[in-house]
Amino acid sequence: xxxxxxxxxxxxxxxxxxxxxxxxxxxxxxxxxxxxxxxxxxxxxxxxxxxxxxxxxxxxxxxxxxxxxxxxxxxxxxxxxxxxxxxxxxxxxxxxxxxxxxxxxxxxxxxxxxxxxxxxxxxxxxxxxxxxxxxxxxxxxxxxxxxxxxxxxxxxxxxxxxxxxxxxxxxxxxxxxxxxxxxxxxxxxxxxxxxxxxxxxxxxxxxxxxxxxxxxxxxxxxxxxxxxxxxxxxxxxxxxxxxxxxxxxxxxxxxxxxxxxxxxxxxxxxxxxxxxxxxxxxxxxxxxxxxxxxxxxxxxxxxxxxxxxxxxxxxxxxxxxxxxxxxxxxxxxxxxxxxxxxxxxxxxxxxxxxxxxxxxxxxxxxxxxxxxxxxxxxxxxxxxxxxxxxxxxxxxxxxxxxxxxxxxxxxxxxxxxxxxxxxxxxxxxxxxxxxxxxxxxxxxxxxxxxxxxxxxxxxxxxx
Ligand SMILES: Nc1ncnc2c1ncn2[C@@H]1O[C@H](COP(=O)(O)OP(=O)(O)OP(=O)(O)O)[C@@H](O)[C@H]1O
Ligand SMILES: [Mg+2]
Numbered sequence: 001x002x003x004x005x006x007x008x009x010x011x012x013x014x015x016x017x018x019x020x021x022x023x024x025x026x027x028x029x030x031x032x033x034x035x036x037x038x039x040x041x042x043x044x045x046x047x048x049x050x051x052x053x054x055x056x057x058x059x060x061x062x063x064x065x066x067x068x069x070x071x072x073x074x075x076x077x078x079x080x081x082x083x084x085x086x087x088x089x090x091x092x093x094x095x096x097x098x099x100x101x102x103x104x105x106x107x108x109x110x111x112x113x114x115x116x117x118x119x120x121x122x123x124x125x126x127x128x129x130x131x132x133x134x135x136x137x138x139x140x141x142x143x144x145x146x147x148x149x150x151x152x153x154x155x156x157x158x159x160x161x162x163x164x165x166x167x168x169x170x171x172x173x174x175x176x177x178x179x180x181x182x183x184x185x186x187x188x189x190x191x192x193x194x195x196x197x198x199x200x201x202x203x204x205x206x207x208x209x210x211x212x213x214x215x216x217x218x219x220x221x222x223x224x225x226x227x228x229x230x231x232x233x234x235x236x237x238x239x240x241x242x243x244x245x246x247x248x249x250x251x252x253x254x255x256x257x258x259x260x261x262x263x264x265x266x267x268x269x270x271x272x273x274x275x276x277x278x279x280x281x282x283x284x285x286x287x288x289x290x291x292x293x294x295x296x297x298x299x300x301x302x303x304x305x306x307x308x309x310x311x312x313x314x315x316x317x318x319x320x321x322x323x324x325x326x327x328x329x330x331x332x333x334x335x336x337x338x339x340x341x342x343x344x345x346x347x348x349x350x351x352x353x354x355x356x357x358x359x360x361x362x363x364x365x366x367x368x369x370x371x372x373x374x375x376x377x378x379x380x381x382x383x384x385x386x387x388x389x390x391x392x393x394x395x396x397x398x399x400x401x402x403x404x405x406x407x408x409x410x411x412x413x414x415x416x417x418x419x420x421x422x423x424x425x426x427x428x429x430x431x432x433x434x435x436x437x438x439x440x441x442x443x444x445x446x447x448x449x450x451x452x453x454x455x456x457x458x459x460x461x462x463x
Contacts, residue, residue, distance in 0.1 A: 056181065057180075057240040059103055059242075059415065061092075061100035062101050062103065063100050064092070064098050064100075065098060067109070070160070071160055072106070072113055074113065080097070082113075083099075086112070089108070090108055090109060092105070103159075103160075103242050107162065110162055124162055125161045125162050125163055125290075126448075131451055131455070133166070133285075133288075133290055134313060134363075135280070135286075135294065135310050135311045136313045136314075136444070137296060137308055138154075138294065139296040140328060141327070141330075141334065142323075142324055142331065143298035144298070145317045145318050145319055145324060146317045146319075146370035146371055146397070147296065147317055148171070148175045150315065150317050150368065150397065150436065151167065151294075152167075152411060152412055153413065155244055155293045156244070156412065157436075157437035158290070158437065160414060163291050165289060165291050165292070166244075166246070166288070166289045166291075167247070167293045167294075168191060169247065170191060170249060170253070170297065170304065170306070170307050171253075171295055171296060171303075172254035174250045174251070176249070177248035179412070180241075181240050182237060182248035185250075187250070187253055189235055189237075189250075190247070190249050191235070191253065192253055192256050193226070194227075194230065194279035195256055195275040195276065195279075195306065197230055198276075199263045199270055199272075203220060203224065203266075203270075218267060219266075232285050233283065236285075253303070257302055260302040261302070271346075272306075273302075273309040276307065276310045277306070277309055280310060291444060296308075300331070300334050300338060305338065308335070308339075311362060312363045312447060313365070313440070313443055313444065314365045315365075316332075316365070317397075318369065320372055320377035320381040320384060320396070321377070321380065325380075325387075342358070343357075343358055364443045364447060366391065367384075367393070368393045368396075369384065369385075369393075370396075372396035372398045373398070373399050374396075393439045393440075394439070395435045397436045398428075401429070402416060402430075403429075412433075
């Protein structure tokens with residue numbers, strides 16, 4: 001045996017004097033500006049070297065194989081016969097039997113099959129006429145639980161299914177906005193002005209009352225005046241997906257977290273939690289879409305409260321780990337106390353004024369296990385499942401290398417070209433998100449159906 005000495009771990013024998021000598025002067029706020037300026041320069045440099053996504057995102061084409069397997073339930077031979085019979089239909093590009101189609105073309109083909117194809121096949125997804133879009137919020141105050149990934153994949157699977165989708169990014173990190181290739185120069189292209197507009201309208205109402213009582217009006221600044229002139233449809237932008245639109249986010253949206261409580265202090269009767277809801281229903285955005293997905297920041301701030309109050313369905317993604325289970329339990333606790341205290345505060349006033357009481361209600365709430373590793377986490381996931389019971393989806397969204405390795409241009413499984421992966425990896429990776437969508441779609445269809453039963457007016461609308 002050699003008598004070689006084991007090296008001592010690196011955290012022993014640190015000399016305090018030398019450590020002090022290596023330090024810079026204490027950091028003042030100005031130093032952050034310098035760091036930001038350097039990062040901006042570095043960003044330009046990286047962009048020049050081709051690291052940044054340049055310009056517009058483009059959605060890839062879809063092959064005959066994919067269309068027949070995943071998008072339109074027809075056999076490939078029949079699909080080819082139909083294309084031959086109707087030369088006006090999109091014919092696709094490429095050599096041989098496998099043609100490639102844009103999603104616009106797939107949507108057109110889908111319409112054709114729905115009109116001409118077998119009556120017992122589901123070519124178009126079910127959607128009751130006359131009912132508003134379903135709003136699905138994806139939320140958890142724990143960070144990194146796959147909120148954004150889940151939202152993006154759900155939006156894309158709903159779009160592939162043929163639904164018209166709006167995604168609203170309420171996280172000032174803007175990850176969902178980047179995935180959707182959004183262009184958001186400042187807060188005026190985010191949900192911020194819609195929230196401001198709701199407050200501005202409340203102030204206008206209050207000022208009419210005050211004028212009648214000879215009281216001085218509440219202040220009305222430039223932001224509020226400008227907000228009054230913004231419309232949700234001007235903020236919503238198209239994306240590289242023909243049937244997904246985006247209301248984006250960027251850093252300045254975070255300002256809403258400071259501004260909303262200040263507004264509320266100025267006017268206690270303003271229902272700050274209803275601002276987004278009011279914007280979506282007041283401007284009839286709910287009639288333009290089938291499904292609206294809301295991605296929220298990892299916090300229970302005012303933006304998240306607005307998302308939750310607007311939502312019909314709430315999804316709470318969490319990993320199958322002790323810490324994520326624990327903090328998700330607390331999240332439910334916070335949801336309870338936040339919304340119960342709003343109800344209590346409001347209803348005290350409303351009872352006194354003889355007004356109907358507010359009661360928050362969701363069509364369905366589901367915790368959803370994400371990034372699941374069956375080899376390591378099955379026991380823990382089973383325990384979590386037992387405690388959440390029917391508050392939890394039955395399917396666990398699996399960890400897949402295909403999400404992690406998404407490049408700048410391609411995000412997630414539905415945008416990736418299957419030819420770049422081993423076929424089994426692709427099929428399994430895709431299946432995990434398809435099954436999440438299937439479970440969420442079941443909730444959406446079920447709640448629409450239930451609405452139809454309880455809404456006699458809509459039944460007459462449908463003839
Ligand atoms: N099924 C999956 N397989 C592998 N990696 C995944 C999967 N789902 C999410 N991830 C990865 O986990 C990380 C966190 O995901 P994501 O950004 O969606 O979480 P988040 O909850 O939106 O985070 P934040 O709280 O910061 O908004 C990302 O790097 C994402 O690529
Ligand atoms: Mg996120």
